[in-house]
Amino acid sequence: MTKTQITQLSYDIVGCAIKVHKELGPGLLESVYEMCLAYELREKGFLVDQQISTKISYGKIEIETPLKVDLLVNNTIVIEIKTVESLLPVHQAQLMTYMKILKKPQGILINFYTDNITKSMIPLINEYFSKLPE
Template structure:
């Protein structure tokens, strides 16, 4: 996987989110947007895992956690869906931590409680992204 491929995948995910948002509008539960976004992505041929549970390695132990990642697309991009008036820094921190735990290079924080997905969406990358080939 290259940086360009990850970026294109993220672009496609955002395009699907825009489609869902245009169809449904703001104000629904996160779970509704998650289901619809997963449907749109699968229709485009992407592998989509929903509510991905994860374990945390801490010291010499592996801990079962109640953490659930909203969407993992093509085993590369972590998508965290929100329906809040304003995205907070804690939401970005949550996504960055999910990306670190899963060792994934890109994350998208998508807030469906907005007039414009593109303006409110926050893309995040980490060290895994910087290590990818161009």
């Protein structure tokens, strides 16, 4: 994929999140928003994986962990869903770690406990994104 394609995919994901938020409003469990967002993304024709178990390579071993990635869209963008009063640096660190473990170029941190999704969501990129063609 190119940077332009990933940026467009990110834009489409945010559009779906806005639709879910407008329909449901704030105050529900993360799992509800996750299911609804996955539904919207699939309706648009995207490949969506939910609750992906992550493995961590450490030294010469690979460790099965209890860590689960909320959503992975088109095997490219990691989505971490929150329903908190305010996003904290630890939430961004969590998403960056998932992106690194899965070797994915972009992630989006979406907080559904808000009045405005676009003002509170945080897109993140990493070294995998910078290596992609325009």
